[in-house]
Amino acid sequence: MSSPTLHAVSSGDTGPRIAFCHGLFGQGRNWTQIAKGLTDIARPTLLDMPDHGRSGWTDRFDYVADADIVADTLRGIDADEPWVVVGHSMGGKIAMLLALRHPELVSRLCVVDISPAATTSFTEFETYIAAMQAMDLDAIESRADADAAMQEAAPDAGVRAFLLQNLRREGSGWRWQPNLEVIGRDIATIGGWPQDEIAGLPPFDEPVLWLSGARSRYVTDEDEAQMRRLFPRMRHVTVKDAGHWVHSEQPEVTVAALRALITSDR
Structure with a gap:
């Protein structure tokens, strides 16, 4: 499988680095408004995921491989300190796997409207x-x-x-x-979750914020047990008046939640 170069745009001069992983058919620039709301306390990096935007293509969709590609990209930008990582939908699954497979690279995690499970959505x-x-x-x-x-x-x-x-x-x-x-x-793979590939990995034991839309069906009550098993320090917030694209529908709430995650004590 080829390992494409990912398109990345970074900004900000101070604070921890924070990377954004967009969802299916998104682009890093979809998070521009959110990133601008954080540049006084963090250094955002907007990533185009593999097979999207200005990033290179692969020959098959593979969540584990994509998480490793993102890990390599983040290390290439700054390998000296861990990152806050935010992921929505498809990008949320990539972000979860990044945290589970490369925990030394991730200080805090925010997952937006997706769960570590297969979905028909x-x-x-x-x-x-x-x-x-x-x-x-x-x-x-x-x-x-x-x-x-x-x-x-x-x-x-x-x-x-x-x-x-x-x-x-x-x-x-x-x-x-x-x-x-x-x-x-490979849409079925994109809707899936690579459970076998993460079997045996320890839970990610750093702070995790879960944002789900009140009108979305991508995170269900049945998913909570798996979410907490893999991410025991998880806090789940349901955002009112939001569907699947929480950050687009409720940007002020999203910025406020991320600012709290970035600045909170461990």
Whole structure:
């Protein structure tokens, strides 16, 4: 399996380093607003995950491999001190595995609206992927055309805008930035959890903040036992008036929660 270089943008001059791992079809820049709210107390790094944004592609989706790639990237940026790591959805699973496999690299962890378990919720993305792959890019003249082409698969305008951020102008045409072939083929793996690969690893014994959306179904009551087994110092906060994209729907709450995590005593 290839090990791609990850695109990373860092900012801030003081405080601990904090890395952001976005979800499926996201990009590091999706966390820009949150990062700006932390630059007075931390040094944020916005990462594009493998097969997304400006990062390189792999030949298959593998959570453990992706966590190791992120670990290598963070060490390359700053290997002298541990990181606060924030991960949403797919990126949350990568962040969890990063903490479990490389605990010396992570001082604190924030997981946003995902659990260490397989979920059927990612199946909604299958419809989006099919529509993205079926889009005739040669016939697209504007983003309005692309928006219209996605409307049946993604009726919600916000979801369409999120997906279409991945459509980039290239010369006189268009291309998708994500690795749609691998993502589409391995969507079941993306919805899964590599339980066998982490068997025998000790729990992550540093502070963990769990943020889940009150209107989301990605974190269930049944997940709590596994969350606490792997992350015994976990605090679970349900964010009101938020669905799956907690940080986009409730940015002020997210910033306040992260500031508390960063500045709190152990």
